[in-house]
């Protein structure tokens with residue numbers, strides 16, 4: 001959050017996105033400097049002692065703090081409207097660090113069934129080893145969330161829109177439920193970014209990002225960030241200092257520069273995805289499109305209320321099965337066949353055999369990951385070229 005004495009206090013998001021968190025060095029550089037240093041020197045022994053004891057503020061070691069990392073943290077915190085941010089080495093490190101800092105053996109968490117696959121593995125396989133149990137529920141079923149909360153429940157965890165079927169969670173209702181039961185609500189806001197959705201405004205306690213996706217925006221670096229109230233973030237930072245899943249200053253610097261163009265990019269991704277979804281919805285080889293921007297999507301009204309636009313990710317089912325889906329994917333000559341998203345380059349993937357390949361056939365069926373499903377993360381290329389590349393395979397079906 002920007003303090004009152006700061007000239008950026010009260011500034012609009014577009015201004016914060018390019019200026020928040022910058023600290024100029026004595027060199028007077030205009031663009032943000034990159035502080036590639038693991039440690040810091042002290043003027044004298046007394047200064048070193050004061051900094052180590054915490055009596056005096058200042059950098060000690062880059063596992064704890066680094067000016068480039070701090071700039072990124074302050075800028076994303078300003079955009080999410082968070083008191084504080086703690087950057088991490090990856091999105092998964094952000095999720096792990098949140099859990100390690102805020103949960104203990106015997107605690108329970110409730111998680112949406114439709115979260116990033118590795119998040120499910122982290123909760124189900126690794127947190128369980130330390131006595132933290134998870135109940136998975138249907139993202140959009142408020143009664144299921146309510147019923148799953150028990151006396152040891154500490155945290156509700158979700159993503160909205162979900163991947164790849166773009167289901168929408170009611171953030172206000174879930175935040176109200178969390179508050180009434182004295183548990184924390186954490187939202188992985190990776191698909192929307194603060195440009196499209198600010199979960200803290202709806203009452204969430206914690207926001208998490210894989211910065212690897214849209215915050216970078218060009219598919220270069222891994223990173224993550226956790227945001228929320230200062231007292232919660234102090235716990236998360238305490239874990240990072242002790243365990244070391246720290247964000248590299250270089251990656252932080254890339255993300256800081258990424259934030260400067262985030263709004264323009266998210267608007268372009270969203271506009272192209274909406275146009276592509278509308279085109280796919282009437283294509284004779286397409287059975288169904290999943291994108292909350294389409295009026296017949298079950299989450300459309302809710303998404304309109306809590307998001308500024310519908311984002312860059314959509315999925316669709318072709319008529320047929322795996323063979324037809326693979327034909328469409330293999331016929332593309334421009335799109336990138338890769339699981340990543342949030343890139344300037346459009347990506348295409350077959351969830352059932354890649355991102356969701358670990359699910360059992362029963363879980364795939366119950367979560368709608370059918371063999372004829374294709375996911376697209378729409379990039380910044382000319383829309384006509386993206387459409388023509390998809391049409392190569394679709395028109396031949």
Ligand SMILES: *Cc1c(COP(=O)(O)O)cnc(C)c1O
Nearest residue numbers: 090091092116188190210212223
């Ligand atoms: C990619 C992703 C993650 C994991 O982030 P990494 O940076 O790859 O560790 C978590 N949540 C969502 C929604 C993601 O898309």
